[in-house]
Amino acid sequence: MAVQSWEDRLKAQQAKPKPPQHKKAKSVWREWGDAILFAVVAATLIRWATFEAYTIPTPSMEHSLLVGDYLFVSKLHYGPRTPQTPLQVPLTHQTIWGTNLPSYSDAIQLPSYRLPGFSEVKRNDVVVFNVPFESQFPADLRTNYIKRCIGTPGDVLEIKDTQVYINGKPIQTPVESQSTYDLVTTAPVRDKFFQEQSVLDYQIDGSGMAGGNGLPYPSAQTQTGDYVYQNLHMTNAAVSYFRQQPYVKNLVPTKAAPGVANPTLFPNRVDYPSLTMTSATERPWNVDNYGPLPVPKAGQTVTLTPENAGIYYKIVARYEHNEGITWQNGMIYQNGKPLTSYTIKQNYYFMMGDNRHNSEDSRFWGFVPEDHIVGKAVLIWMSVDPYADFFHKIRWSRLFNLIKD
16 A cells, blocks of 8 residues: 655645635725725825915905905925924814814924925915914914015015015006005995995904995095095005096095004014014004015025114024024023024015005014915915805806916
């Protein structure tokens, strides 16, 4: 009788064909979970590296951008930033949707780098950025503001009687920008005239306005029976229209006089919103007469004196993360010694709203650091009028409009 050794038996078993193995089918819940995970990862990457949607909540950019405009903001133009705060719930900003719960942990903070983009920030670009004065949030999670870039690194900016000058030369004011006027009429202005000229009043609650439609109403009536409308925000086109109307008695701009100092402006107020830190030299500047002010540039070395220390304090103390910085007697100190010179580490920008008398911007809180820049506003994809009725809610003429520099 033949005897089969265990080696021969093992080889025989290995030579036998194995029965086919069938993978266990995924459950419906597993398939949905995988699909949702893929969608979240894809949306997060798209939002971080390419485009992100934003809305306009305030009138600071009127009439170029309207309250209720929905925008696409390109991260590709200036290059996407690497995350500074990695511990964050995906697709959130500061809080979890519908709650006041923080959506992030600042236990880990990473250096921020910017990947290559199509271009640098240019003058007149409409830019979304993290507002620099919010110290309660990490830099990449601060509130998003949208303004127009007026001053670029190395510029010297000045405003004379509302006209902006860069390096001594006047620059063109955006066509749709607004300024403030007082209007006196012999009769109440019909709502449709304000609507046609886009003269709006967002400062008053809808329940207190005529028809609740966001339109101005007379603030007073004179002894002669004239009607007074104060602080109307108008474009040049609207001003020209009303000056031609027979019921308009007077239409005058409301401007700050030269030489009248506003102590709440930067750099008179060194560390917005703090009221206690003020510059050693108060400048006679206001929103309509401002500067000259140099815009810092990376690599530039500045000599620090009591006259200019207020301009650079937040750069040295906050934005460029130097240790041991204090403010004493109108000067910057480091480790208890006066700092007499400093080399700027990154570029800075000066931002202003197109609604020049109704915008909290760089005139109040100073420069925007380059690492706070989010992207360039490029397209209005939807526009909703917050005061219109249901049938006129969408501003169809603004859909898919490119945003002009």
